[in-house]
Structures are given as structure tokens and as C-alpha cells.
Amino acid sequence: MIKFSLALSEKPREEEAIKEISLKTKYVLPRKIDFTLIFFTPHYRDTLLHYIVSITMRPENIVQIRTPFLIYESKVVEKGVVSVCMELSQENLGVDFIKTQQIGKIEVSLRRLVKKLKKYVYLLSFLPSSIDPYTYLHGVKLSLGKYAKILCGGYSVSGESSRWTKSKAEDNITLIGLGENIEISHRKLNGFLPLGESFTFTKVDEERKLILEIDNKPAIEIYRKYLGDKFKILKKNKLFYLYPLGTKNNGNYQLVSIKEILGKESLLYLGNVHSGQKGKIMMLKEELLLENTKKVIEEEKSKHSPRLVIIFDSLIRRKILKSKDNEEKTLIKEILGKETKVVGAYFDYHIGSREAFEELAIEEGNMYLTFWQ
Numbered sequence: 001m002i003k004f005s006l007a008l009s010e011k012p013r014e015e016e017a018i019k020e021i022s023l024k025t026k027y028v029l030p031r032k033i034d035f036t037l038i039f040f041t042p043h044y045r046d047t048l049l050h051y052i053v054s055i056t057m058r059p060e061n062i063v064q065i066r067t068p069f070l071i072y073e074s075k076v077v078e079k080g081v082v083s084v085c086m087e088l089s090q091e092n093l094g095v096d097f098i099k100t101q102q103i104g105k106i107e108v109s110l111r112r113l114v115k116k117l118k119k120y121v122y123l124l125s126f127l128p129s130s131i132d133p134y135t136y137l138h139g140v141k142l143s144l145g146k147y148a149k150i151l152c153g154g155y156s157v158s159g160e161s162s163r164w165t166k167s168k169a170e171d172n173i174t175l176i177g178l179g180e181n182i183e184i185s186h187r188k189l190n191g192f193l194p195l196g197e198s199f200t201f202t203k204v205d206e207e208r209k210l211i212l213e214i215d216n217k218p219a220i221e222i223y224r225k226y227l228g229d230k231f232k233i234l235k236k237n238k239l240f241y242l243y244p245l246g247t248k249n250n251g252n253y254q255l256v257s258i259k260e261i262l263g264k265e266s267l268l269y270l271g272n273v274h275s276g277q278k279g280k281i282m283m284l285k286e287e288l289l290l291e292n293t294k295k296v297i298e299e300e301k302s303k304h305s306p307r308l309v310i311i312f313d314s315l316i317r318r319k320i321l322k323s324k325d326n327e328e329k330t331l332i333k334e335i336l337g338k339e340t341k342v343v344g345a346y347f348d349y350h351i352g353s354r355e356a357f358e359e360l361a362i363e364e365g366n367m368y369l370t371f372w373q
Contacts, residue, residue, distance in 0.1 A: 002182060002372070003087040004308055005029050006341045008072045010080040014044055017081045018052040025057060025085045033059040035093055037084040039070050039345045044081060059085065061095040063174055065126050068161055069318070071311050071344030074333035076326050082343055084310065091118040092179030097172040100130045106139035109175065114144070119180035124370075127154035128171030129161070133362050136173070137351055146359045151186050151368055152351035153312045156270075159348030160315035183373035185304070187296050188352065190366045191289025192255060194246055194280035196226050204275045211267040214279075220265035226281050235261065241316050244365060246282040247273055250358055255282060257316070257364040270349060272361045284320050284365070293328055297335040300371050308372035309336065311344025316365050318346060
């Protein structure tokens, strides 16, 4: 069984923050730390944090992720450092860092990582804004298969994260492979509902990520048709994130985010869509979201009694929900109770699946929860 320790510090200086975290961690894991995952807000210097963690806590493996906000237990933290430290056998853990310039070799790196593990069961990964998520996803499908058990959090140059922090070109792709003795699963939550009648994506340029025509008309017309008077406000203020498009896959909707209007009223998108596919306009329903969150957390607690939950949340989702986002985190912790520890970070997009045997996809606007037994 994995032994783990969680700690949060909101102290303003790197030295003070890591000292506080170290004292809390050593109380739970006095012998050794095999793996340390650090989420930190942009107020801290990453190189200094890494150095202090390495000499103070001395973990075998360190992964640091800068994020605009943190999740710790029942609250969202706007300035702080949170750590998840684990004691586990090395045959159940593989960590690798790939320079962005070597993205073309991602398949080789993934196969090498999986080979290192006694038996691969799950992959966590983090992508900086300098990486094209489609290139990464292609590499994952070639090396691990299109139904691989993975969860990835990523940032984009034009995403919400750019308001708080800019990733450097030399940032690494982070891969964390988990072996057979680690029991982990994930669930996807969104709360988006389809609106109106379905339509057909009649012309999609998948290489350039452009939706050119919907129902044989310029793609932007679908918003004019369904939103009426709201359309001008939506376009002027770039509020398309409020109304993503949805494609149905195995009975569930996948979100296709509209990033910009280009050229002859075509739509630049992030997601997975192809010509001939049916779609609908989607809208986030707060009431549905909280009901769905409650249902999923209660199911997971009943089935697995997780000891740790790591949340991969969405910056777009937080932007839409506002104070309801904090309310949701409180609800999650209340249902899980004191015995289950909760930590998390926010990303621009995720790569994952809703459940087993559903093909991997890139999406914005969802929240993923990983449950560790």
C-alpha cells in the first residue's frame, strides 16, 4: 500500500513555504520520500523551489507544476504551494522529462517508460504551452493505444493560464507512469447540456483545426441561428467559451471549444471533430453540475473508499462558475470526509477519456478526478 502525505503552505517566501511543508511531511513519512508532486502558484520561483525541495526533503523524484490556482481539501488557494509526497516501490513508478524540442520522439519515451515498470496501469502527464497537444495525443495513441489509461493536464499560449503565467519554450513534458500495485481510476465531470436541434459538421479542416461549414453554411451561422440577439455580444466580447459545441461519442458528449473566428467566418477549434459528424451547441448548467458532482463522488466513495483524490480542474470551467466553483470543492470534501485527502490544480485543457474503452480526446471545460485507493 502506498503511504502518502499532503501539505499546504501559503507563506510568501520559497524557503519558508518548503520548510513548513517539509516539517508536516516528515511527520508522516520519516524514512524516505520516493515521489514528490508540487503544485505552486506563479508567485514562486520554480528553480528555487526545486532546489530547496531537493536539499530539504530529498525525494527520489520531483515533479513541479506551476498553476494559476491550487485545490487543497475544501478550498481553492490563490497563492501557495501544495505537495503530495509518496513512499512506494520504484518498480511501480516511472518519471521522465522530455524537452519540447524532442516531441517527435514522444513514442520512444513512452515505450521506454512503460518498459521500466513491472506492469503499466496508468499514465499522468503535464504539457507546457509550447507543446501542440495533438502531436502528443498522436504519440500516445501510437505507443499506448487510443484507449490508453491516461490523464493529461496542459496549458496553451492563448488559454486562460496566459493571464497568470507564461511557460518558457524550454519547459519539459512531464510523464509519470504508475505500476500494477497502484490502484487508481478517474472520472470526468462537465455539467454541459445540449441545446436545440442537432446539426452536421459538413466541412472540417482537421489539419488546421478549422470548422469551415455546418449544415453546408459558413460555420459561424450556427451561432447566429441559435443565439439570436446574444450573438453580437458573444462575438464582440469573445464569449464562445460559454457555448462550446458538442459531438456525441458512445452516448456521451465531447466538448469542442471555439477559440476564434477566422477568415470567411470559419471557426478555430480545440477538440476532436470530423466532417459528417453530428453536433449540438452546449451550455453549462450549474444545477446539473452540482447534482452530477454529488452523484459521482458518492458512487466512488461507496465503491472504492479512496484515500486520496487529485483533481485536474478547468480554468474555463472556473471562469464560468465563479463562486460556484468554490462551492463545488466544499461539496466534494464534505462527501468524501476527513479520511480522504484532496488536492488539485487547474489547466487549460485535458487529454483523457470519460471511462474505460472510450477513445482519448482533447477537451476544455471538464473536471477530472483521480481516485487513489
